Amino acid sequence: MASKRVGFLHSLVRKEEKLLLETFNQRQNVELVMLDDRALAFDLNNRPSVDVIVERSINHSRALHALKLYESLGIPCVNRYAVSQICGDKILTAVALKDHNVAQPEVRIAFTEQSALEAIEDIGYPVVLKPAVGSWGRLLSKINDRDAAETVLEHKTVLGSYHHSIFFIQKYVAKKGRDIRAFVVGDDCIAAIYRSSDHWITNTARGATASNCPVTGELGEISLAAANAVGGGVVAIDLFETDEGLQVNEVNYTMEFRNSIDTTGVNIPDKVIDFVLSQATT
Numbered sequence: 001m002a003s004k005r006v007g008f009l010h011s012l013v014r015k016e017e018k019l020l021l022e023t024f025n026q027r028q029n030v031e032l033v034m035l036d037d038r039a040l041a042f043d044l045n046n047r048p049s050v051d052v053i054v055e056r057s058i059n060h061s062r063a064l065h066a067l068k069l070y071e072s073l074g075i076p077c078v079n080r081y082a083v084s085q086i087c088g089d090k091i092l093t094a095v096a097l098k099d100h101n102v103a104q105p106e107v108r109i110a111f112t113e114q115s116a117l118e119a120i121e122d123i124g125y126p127v128v129l130k131p132a133v134g135s136w137g138r139l140l141s142k143i144n145d146r147d148a149a150e151t152v153l154e155h156k157t158v159l160g161s162y163h164h165s166i167f168f169i170q171k172y173v174a175k176k177g178r179d180i181r182a183f184v185v186g187d188d189c190i191a192a193i194y195r196s197s198d199h200w201i202t203n204t205a206r207g208a209t210a211s212n213c214p215v216t217g218e219l220g221e222i223s224l225a226a227a228n229a230v231g232g233g234v235v236a237i238d239l240f241e242t243d244e245g246l247q248v249n250e251v252n253y254t255m256e257f258r259n260s261i262d263t264t265g266v267n268i269p270d271k272v273i274d275f276v277l278s279q280a281t282t
Helices: 015-025 060-072 081-087 090-099 113-123 146-159 217-230 268-278
Strands: 004-010 030-036 052-056 107-110 127-130 141-143 167-171 178-185 188-196 209-212 234-242 245-252
Touching: 004 015, 004 060, 004 268, 015 030, 015 052, 015 268, 052 060, 052 268, 060 081, 081 090, 081 217, 081 245, 090 107, 090 167, 090 217, 090 245, 107 113, 113 127, 113 146, 113 167, 127 146, 141 146, 178 217, 178 268, 188 217, 188 268, 217 234, 217 245, 234 268
Parallel strands: 004 030, 004 052
Antiparallel strands: 107 167, 127 141, 127 167, 178 188, 178 234, 188 209, 234 245
């Protein structure tokens, strides 16, 4: 069997990257090519000698542009540029979910302080104000009343980058102490965890604890629907449990899973690598 050359696009090598690298190194007929995004200099006329790229960059802008450049050279990528573009922007994600009839919390997008304030009051307090581009539960604001809305909107406008002058407003969902993260690889929802916290932000990067969540028919169906809405591949779906059923909060394209392997009993790196190798050109 011919060896497959796998380009491993990365910046810092975190626990997830170490787990993937260890699993890759256990495979026969696989040659890893380490691609540090901090050291890359692209030649648009020179195709690197790799059969597939697996993207594990921390920096969204670097990941996005590197994937576009690699795909322009005919190299399949996991995840694809289009997937990273949609998942890296909450507005594009919300539109994709809407276009594919995937349930999500009520959302408004506004471009000025005044229109954002009107949108917030149209939804009704409380709401959550999010940056369109961001991760790890950072720069989220729970807005409970008009005074808080006016203050936060002014601060974002004056102090923020241009990303913060676009207002992504989501109806607050009372999570009762937990939400769900489901992992989708290709056509399978392979595992899921509950993320529990006393704080309204239930993100493991912010201290939430993980426990196993059974993949029910409803959870598997909506997770696959959300993954397909953004273009498929290897993604993590964050979901809320509501009285109307499950709703998708976000879709993550460079998913973190270190807290979920032992918790679920699923070898997530192994399944990711199976999918990556299936996308290789040889």
